[in-house]
Amino acid sequence: MTHVLAAIAAVLLIAAVLWDAFETVVLPRLVSRRFRLARAYFRSTWRAWSALARHWPVGARRETALAVYGPIALLALLALWVFLLIVGYGLLLWGLGSPLTANGSVPGGLGTDLYFSGTTFLTLGLGDVVPRGGPARAVAVFEVGTGFGILALVVGYLPVLYQAFSRREVRISLLDAHAGSPPTAGALLLRHPPRRRARRLQSVLAEWEGWSADLLETHLSYPLLAYYRSQHEDQSWVAALTIILDACALVLASEPQLLDDEELAEQAGFTFAMARHAAVDLAQIFGTRRGGEAAERLLSPDEHGRLTELLREAQVLPPGDAGRKPDGRLHELRALYEPYLAGLGDYLLMPLPPWAPEADRLDDWQTTADGVTAPSLARLLSDRATGSPGRPA
Secondary structure, X not given: OHHHHHHHHHHHHHHHHHHHHHHHHHOOOOOOOOOOHHHHHHHHHHHHHHHHHOOXXXXXXXXXXXXXXXXXXXXXXXXXXXXXXXXXXXXXHHHOOOOEEEOOEOOOOHHHHHHHHHHHHOOOOOOOEEEOOHHHHHHHHHHHHHHHHHHHHHHHHHHHHHHHHHHHHHHHHHHHHHHOOOXXXXXXXXXXXXXXXXXXXXXXXXXXXXHHHHHHHHHHHOHHHHHOOOOOOXXXXXXXXXXXXXXXXXXXXXXXXXXXXXXXXXXHHHHHHHHHHHHHHHHHHOXXXXXXXXXXXXXXHHHHHHHHHHHHHOOOOOOOOOOOOOHHHHHHHHHHHHHHHHXXXXXXXXXXOOOOOOOOOOOHHHEOOOOOEOOOHHHHHHHHHHOOOOOOO
């Protein structure tokens, strides 16, 4: 009776692992089932890993520790699948009565069954233990096929995963020049002069609408990508999604006559809808709580004043105190996405960016490891516009 129960348990274990691998690697859609082996594995390991990282101060050391989690967790998940399959097939052989022969004898025992399962799954072909009878031979053949199938899935899975990661990061890297380091919506508006802002921002927001759609599709299909971090510690996909929503919110809440472009407002609405869709769905996938008002980024009086002056400089607000201030409409738009992004940022330890750039903060492209500092982007743009002899060729 014990052997029968062991064989049934082994079949269920093998089926569960293979189905989990199919859902994780092959199935290109979200699985809504509450319990999944891969989901439970990532949540439990990330909870422990991030708890340790929270004890370290924010900086390069902490980011390095967090950056290695994604690749290590992926390799460990593959190793866990292989281990569970080897145990499952070994337990199945034991349930069948250990029909194996080793060096002319019948060794029996669970240890030999597990050893034979391991050498068969990994296709070592040592030949010191061989199956006896039809059922044992069928199990061995099926296990070899499973081993090759898992190998093929891994070989095909890794390039797809890293291609999606590369697409995500290329667009994030462009924010350094467009929106500063860390990127902010205020800097994105300021670095596009008023007379060209509508045309340029419309193009930028259209590109980010596509990026948001790609982010939603890839991170729903491969949630592991969410744990992969950007190259620089002041960049992340959560921060990029936040500043795009911030920029769209500022455009939609601004004085219409100042922007004077209906197509820009229309594109900002489309991008806002797509980016918010990504923020809300991904927050639900990772089970982060919607924090309401407490999760919103609070604007201190100094930061609020700096943002207001920046918007006036960018001619998104009228000069002085004239005209309607966008605070009310902006608050409504912020409430639609900030709580979800705040939950994601706290869960993944990816802080949300400020609204306005810090004074005298250098972008990543302006600095190098040997201490060489490039001129500011504003100065480069000014030199090019005025034809200064000091501008670069």
